[in-house]
Amino acid sequence: MSTYELLPLGETVRPQHFNRTSTAWYSFCRLPAPWRRSPTLRRGLYLCIAFTAVLLLMEYTFTSVSIDRQQLRKLNGMQIYVAANLYNNEKILPMWIDELYKLLKFFGPKNVYVSIFENGSTDKTKQLLHSLKDSLNKMDVRNTIIxxxxxxxxxxRIPYLAQARNKVVEPMIKLYEDWKFDKVLFLNDILFSVGEIIMLIQSDIFNLLTTNDGNYDAACGMDFYGAFYDEFxxxxxTGLPIGxxxxxxxADYKSRQSLINGLPVPVYSCWNGMIALNPEPFIKYGVKxxxxxxxxxxVPFEASECCLVHSDFRQLNYSKIYINPNVKVFYEESRYNYVHYVLPIINMVMWLFNHPKPLSDVELANLAQLYRSAADLGVKESDFICLQR
Structure with missing residues (x-):
């Protein structure tokens, strides 16, 4: 008896004893019949797979960063002031607090001060923060949690938010005679990674604090909620809105080149969920x-308090402000896979097809009209850049 049988057109000849339905894995991987019968469809599928692999490789090449042991040593002994404003953050706080503990473990409890202001939460945010305060006290971590x-x-909204941010900065100013902080680390209600820095695993916090080899007055990550989020x-x-x-x-060519090469991108202002700041303007000049x-x-327009603070920094010649494209944060736990696995593919497709352009003449004319309206109401010229209708 022959060990082969005649199979239907389009099927591959296989030994008679080979049971094509004997493994679930084979059934799962097997292409649908139309794809098996059409060489054109198969080639298209293989090209799509190859194209996706190339995109992922390019994304890794553009944005992967290695942790430098020499830079790691520079972080040892750094004095960090952690500041946060929180509201109804019960869902993310357990992860947020876990990462904060990792930060304390690396820098040491004597080198970190934690300042948090919360008000009006209707979920379990207050209870979680009370527990955090108890834990920090037991660890001898100095803190102000309100x-x-x-x-x-x-x-x-903006005057309210400005007051709330000033509340978390106040303890740093009062402590200055006794405690000289190297950086203020503002953390919004975002999910971020401290990672196992000591094991040289990539870390959002490490990458942010070592932006431009630590030579900066402000360094931001990038926050995503589908698209880039904090455009406000x-x-x-150039002083214009992001392209x-x-x-x-x-839209600025040099900025795009820095981004593509995974280098810090000089900007006029940023915040983006997480920012490391030079504390000197707050302490020496009373910036608020x-x-x-x-x-x-x-008012017929508004300006983010997180943009205006950079205008004040710049007026005092604290102008080394960067976005670090290697730091990506997000606002919901469910967004982790999107930011780390889906977004890289979207980025590379956009790299091929999306070409941000400078503002059109009409848009520039509208912006000039906005500035004139602001001047008529008494807004300082140095604040014009941050305005938005």
Missing amino acids: TDPTPKNYER ATREI SGYYPFF FRAVLPQRSQ
């Missing part, structure tokens, strides 16, 4: 977070 029962209520606070080095919410983001026209209950 949970304010006052409901979150305001006429204008971000201005390119696109999608890769390669920047603020709003434009704070006494007015309504």
Whole structure:
């Protein structure tokens, strides 16, 4: 008896004893019949697979960073002031706190101060922060954690947010005679990675703090909620809004080249969920977070307090401000896979097809009209860049 049988057209000849349905894995991997019968479809599929592999390789080449032991040694003994404003963050706080503990483990409890202000939360944020405070006290980590029962209520959002950010900076100013901090690390309600820095595994915090070899007045990561998120606070080095919410983001050519090469991108301003700041402007010159026209209950435009603080930095010649494209943070645990696995593919497709352009003449004319309106209301010229309708 022959060990082969005649199979239907389009099937591959196989030994009679080979059972094609004997393994679930084979059934799972087997192409649908139309694909098996069409060489054109098969070639298209293989090209798509190869193209995706190339995109992933290019993304790794562009954005992968190695942790330098020499830079790692520079972090040892660094004095870090961690500042955070939190509200209704019960879902992310367990992970957020775990990463904070890793940061404390690396820098040492004597080298970190934690300042958190929360108010108006209606979930379990307050309870989680009370537990965190108890833990920090047991670890001898100095801290100021305020949970304010006052409901979150305001006429204008930006003046309110500016006051909340100033509350977490206040302890640093009071402590300055006794404690000279190297960096202020502002952490929004984002999910970030400290990682096992000591094991030289890539870390958001490490990469941020060592931006431009530590030579910066402000260094931000990039935050994503689908597209790049914090366009409100971000201005390119030209002083104009960021060119696109999608890769390669920047209209400025030199900025795009820095991004593609995985290098820090000089910008006018940024925040993006996580930022490391030079504490000197706050302590030496009394810089505070603020709003434009704070006494007015309504204005025809607004400016982010996180952009205006950079305007004040620049007025004092603290102008080394960068976005570090190797630091990517997100706002929901479910977004982890998107940021780390889906976004790299989207980025490379956008690299081929998305070409951010400078503002058109019409857009520039609208911007000039906005600036004139702001000047008529008494807004300082140095604040114009941060304005947005």
